[in-house]
Amino acid sequence: xxxxxxxxxxxxxxxxxxxxxxxxxxxxxxxxxxxxxxxxxxxxxxxxxxxxxxxxxxxxxxxxxxxxxxxxxxxxxxxxxxxxxxxxxxxxxxxxxxxxxxxxxxxxxxxxxxxxxxxxxxxxxxxxxxxxxxxxxxxxxxxxxxxxxxxxxxxxxxxxxxxxxxxxxxxxxxxxxxxxxxxxxxxxxxxxxxxxxxxxxxxxxxxxxxxxxxxxxxxxxxxxxxxxxxxxxxxxxxxxxxxxxxxxxxxxxxxxxxxxxxxxxx
Amino acid sequence: xxxxxxxxxxxxxxxxxxxxxxxxxxxxxxxxxxxxxxxxxxxxxxxxxxxxxxxxxxxxxxxxxxxxxxxxxxxxxxxxxxxxxxxxxxxxxxxxxxxxxxxxxxxxxxxxxxxxxxxxxxxxxxxxxxxxxxxxxxxxxxxxxxxxxxxxxxxxxxxxxxxxxxxxxxxxxxxxxxxxxxxxxxxxxxxxxxxxxxxxxxxxxxxxxxxxxxxxxxxxxxxxxxxxxxxxxxxxxxxxxxxxxxxxxxxxxxxxxxxxxx
Numbered sequence: 001x002x003x004x005x006x007x008x009x010x011x012x013x014x015x016x017x018x019x020x021x022x023x024x025x026x027x028x029x030x031x032x033x034x035x036x037x038x039x040x041x042x043x044x045x046x047x048x049x050x051x052x053x054x055x056x057x058x059x060x061x062x063x064x065x066x067x068x069x070x071x072x073x074x075x076x077x078x079x080x081x082x083x084x085x086x087x088x089x090x091x092x093x094x095x096x097x098x099x100x101x102x103x104x105x106x107x108x109x110x111x112x113x114x115x116x117x118x119x120x121x122x123x124x125x126x127x128x129x130x131x132x133x134x135x136x137x138x139x140x141x142x143x144x145x146x147x148x149x150x151x152x153x154x155x156x157x158x159x160x161x162x163x164x165x166x167x168x169x170x171x172x173x174x175x176x177x178x179x180x181x182x183x184x185x186x187x188x189x190x191x192x193x194x195x196x197x198x199x200x201x202x203x204x205x206x207x208x209x210x211x212x213x214x215x216x217x218x219x220x221x222x223x224x225x226x227x228x229x230x231x232x233x234x235x236x237x238x239x240x241x242x243x244x245x246x247x248x249x250x251x252x253x254x255x256x257x258x259x260x261x262x263x264x265x266x
Numbered sequence: 267x268x269x270x271x272x273x274x275x276x277x278x279x280x281x282x283x284x285x286x287x288x289x290x291x292x293x294x295x296x297x298x299x300x301x302x303x304x305x306x307x308x309x310x311x312x313x314x315x316x317x318x319x320x321x322x323x324x325x326x327x328x329x330x331x332x333x334x335x336x337x338x339x340x341x342x343x344x345x346x347x348x349x350x351x352x353x354x355x356x357x358x359x360x361x362x363x364x365x366x367x368x369x370x371x372x373x374x375x376x377x378x379x380x381x382x383x384x385x386x387x388x389x390x391x392x393x394x395x396x397x398x399x400x401x402x403x404x405x406x407x408x409x410x411x412x413x414x415x416x417x418x419x420x421x422x423x424x425x426x427x428x429x430x431x432x433x434x435x436x437x438x439x440x441x442x443x444x445x446x447x448x449x450x451x452x453x454x455x456x457x458x459x460x461x462x463x464x465x466x467x468x469x470x471x472x473x474x475x476x477x478x479x480x481x482x483x484x485x486x487x488x489x490x491x492x493x494x495x496x497x498x499x500x501x502x503x504x505x506x507x508x509x510x511x512x513x514x515x516x517x518x519x520x521x522x523x524x525x526x527x528x
Contacts, residue, residue: 010507236498
């Protein structure tokens with residue numbers, strides 16, 4: 001093996017990554033909670049890394065929306081994207097609509113145009129992920145075609161199944177952070193089989209053959225590229241897409257077309 | 267073999283009840299190796315990790331031969347089954363495909379400096395073998411990881427200098443990383459691999475800056491982790507191509523003494 005061969009293989013991978021126009025569901029501002037070696041990035045640094053990793057844009061979140069409060073996280077991420085180029089739009093943090101809380105809470109106030117999705121943290125924010133508590137928010141999101149994002153570490157599977165069934169027009173994106181989703185593949189795949197409105201994000205969807213399995217069982221339309229930058233290297237999830245044993249068209253859907261479609265309906 | 271050059275130096279074989287995996291078998295592995303340009307792999311089966319190598323070494327030897335010498339193997343030393351494991355290791359140490367020893371203090375729930383490991387270190391020292399260990403950081407959600415933080419290995423590393431130690435997972439995603447880097451820099455017989463879900467941004471670039479590149483090995487943790495999650499981040503890392511060749515192939519050949527050519 002020569003250095004020239006390595007350089008050639010690298011160029012081929014770069015070429016495919018550029019063609020696929022990756023669009024990222026999981027980019028984060030603020031101090032990463034629970035990842036002591038990860039370094040916080042400012043928006044300009046994030047843009048630079050995304051460009052260098054062949055990512056055209058995506059949805060940006062703020063750690064403060066989990067670790068401090070929904071309202072302060074929503075304010076911070078809105079400030080970061082407002083008035084900037086449109087390649088990055090925001091995910092806000094959501095709460096149950098009752099009891100009604102003041103400040104920038106989606107459903108209590110309308111979401112601005114820069115916000116294209118809502119994420120909930122039921123376990124961290126002290127509410128159950130069940131219809132009698134979450135139903136009004138799900139109704140509100142569903143009516144506006146705003147997708148709901150949730151980390152798998154924040155949910156319980158029977159409750160999410162009930163919500164996905166009760167709100168079939170609500171797109172629910174299960175995110176594979178903040179630990180690998182490997183230990184939960186049995187309920188995840190059963191849920192995806194039964195609920196076509198459930199999607200899975202890729203940043204830690206890293207078990208052997210998961211991409212091919214999910215494409216075969218559920219269709220490429222159900223997979224959403226996400227990097228979890230700046231904790232993770234975007235090349236991890238990019239590598240799983242560009243080297244997958246699926247068609248070029250399916251790679252394009254996963255890389256960015258699915259997410260662009262989801263948020264364009266919002 | 268120029269089209270296949272990568273050596274995956276840390277992977278597993280076989281199903282595991284704790285979760286569903288669509289691809290875990292040797293045929294799945296060889297198919298993947300062919301697709302990804304992997305010439306060789308170094309594996310351990312889940313059965314041996316759970317019960318010690320007496321249970322799995324014969325299957326490994328057969329697998330090595332069936333793969334035409336591509337799938338090397340390690341013998342797992344379980345400290346609570348020390349005598350049986352040592353006997354099995356002694357029987358296998360000259361077998362074709364035998365590449366060294368695996369220990370897993372977190373899985374076996376015996377801290378890495380415990381005296382029950384001494385026989386296997388003495389064995390590795392006597393025969394100049396490589397030990398691959400699981401290593402991680404102190405974890406609030408998985409407390410047994412504290413048994414395998416890199417510092418715990420230091421006394422044995424000092425006592426048995428002819429044994430080579432590979433710190434699997436490079437000490438994990440927290441305080442173990444710094445310990446692993448220190449150990450690799452301070453001890454000529456300590457190395458690291460980055461198998462597993464340590465997907466940290468710019469990890470490859472940081473490792474190349476902080477430790478000698480000859481001490482970094484490519485490993486995936488198949489089937490827990492798909493090798494494709496690691497391969498592109500190495501091939502596209504901002505490090506010289508010569509370093510990538512060492513990480514992806516040459517270092518595994520040298521550290522595990524595989525008897526292959528560059």
